[in-house]
Amino acid sequence: MQDLPDDLRLITLNCWGLKYISKLRRERITEIGRQLSIASPQPHIVALQECFTQEDYKNIRRQTRFVLPYGKFYHSAAFGGGLAILSRWPIEGSTMYLYPLNGRPTAFWRGDWYVGKGIAHAKIRYGPAAKQVIEVFNTHTHAPYEGGKPNDSYLCHRTAQSWEMAKLLRGATERGHLTLAMGDFNMIPLSPEHQLITSLAPVRDVWRVMHPDSSLGPAHHPAEKARGRPVPTAEFNIQENGASSDGPYNTWRWTKSQQKMLGPGKHPTTVSPDTPDRLGKKLDYIFASSGDIQALGGAWVVKNVNVGMMMRHPELGCSLSDHFSIEATLTFHPLPEDQSPSPALSTGPNVDHLSNGPTTPAATDTLPRPLPEPTLGSAETAGADSTLRNGAYLQLQSPPPSLNHEPDSSSRAQLAFFLRHKHNSHNYASLPPTTYDTILAIIQTYASREQSQLTWRARRFFFALFASVACLVGVWFVPSGRNYISFILVLVSTLGLVAGTVEGLMALLFFRSELNALREFHWEVRNAKRALLAGDSGGLGGKGLSEFDAQ
Known part of the structure; x- marks a missing residue:
């Protein structure tokens, strides 16, 4: 067993790897694997969705074998659920939980029933002690084809799927393990499905830990419109709102005429950071618990979180997927000296190593900003300078609003939150x-x-x-x-x-x-x-x- 980690680097990405349907699938998947292999800092756990073929999975595994030597491809239904988990440490056990409610076979053009969507679970040990275990739950829930309207026939499916996820997360946290839920949840922040998970299981949305004032959906969504905020810019949506889907930076959301500007030998086409982004939204999430605070002598807290995998394919010029990744770093924060850890951790070596985790305040990773010229969608952004100055669009500030020393973002404040709410107990808050x-x-x-x-x-x-x-x-x-x-x-x-x-x-x-x-x-x-x-x-x-x- 290697030295115990002070930090855990996590990545979740929807690869858009539908066989015969997703464009340039092999080329994009190859580049996704290459980017994961050279990522800095190196990831410890990666959750992939829409990785439907063994060919694509093995392609990624070949490229990441030195960084993420362990992995599991999950089989499900007729065409597979498209889920895979990669890990720095050995996977001790795994299970594929199928959702009891998951689409209908009569809707064959949608395919959710045929791929057998569910929750891929992996038990990963990062240390020798009983509680030095990570339980990872990776999922891709039913797509909201009908937009979540009151008569949405799939609303019951997504509600049931969040309920199933909450049950599994709660069971893992009650075992005292660090619990992670990662994936494409096809829901917007603070939606009923989102609240089911965060209310019925002792986990928190890591993005909202660092960005508590982030958006509740795209600019046109009623919940977001009710806040009375201006339309965000593309850069604001990435840095502050975690909009991993449908934003103007992603080339697969461009029109066909715009996509024709991409390709081998063509001049790179970029998007201005000040482009208004009315459609970008957050569908991809990482939820995390604290681990057993008393047994570990501290808690795993959120150090930083960012949107990643925004680079283009070096030859084709297209985005690597129709989603960007959500990436987070958890860091171990020890208990104060007046609260001694439980002797349960003294069953193996490296005990002192865990109790010396960093105590630096939370920070965010710096993302490369796209070049401002030439810009895409100039007709839409014509005259945008004046509207930006007038406050018609939410611009990115420096530092972003949620990082201005919000009381819940520091490691010490997060540890206090866990202790105050008894995150490891059976008395976690429920729904009304x-x-x-x-x-x-x-x-x-x-x-x-x-x-x-x-x-x-x-x-x-x-x-x-x-x-x-x-x-x-x-x-x-x-x-x-x-x-x-x-x-x-x-x-x-x-x-x-x-x-x-x-x-x-x-x-x-x-x-x-x-x-x-x-x-x-x-x-x-x-x-x-x-x-x-x-x-x-x-x-x-x-x-x-x-x-x-x-x-």
């Missing part, structure tokens, strides 16, 4: 009862929809079966010499039987399975609410419902 009622209403609405779908598909099955038999019987009554009519009846019977069989299997297998998953989810939420009202603030368990209440 009204939130549970909202989740139950979402479940009921979606369950009614699926029950209706099951009923109609079952009826179509029986209708198709009756029509198929009727066509076959009709063949007997076709006049001689009219063989073409017999052929048509047999063809209709066969096609109808095939269609009916598909409808029957969907009703019997998929919709019944989903309704059973909804019943389980409904029971868990009701049980959590009952436990909360009964005085158990755990929020995910406690005094259970009776069998009568569970019906």
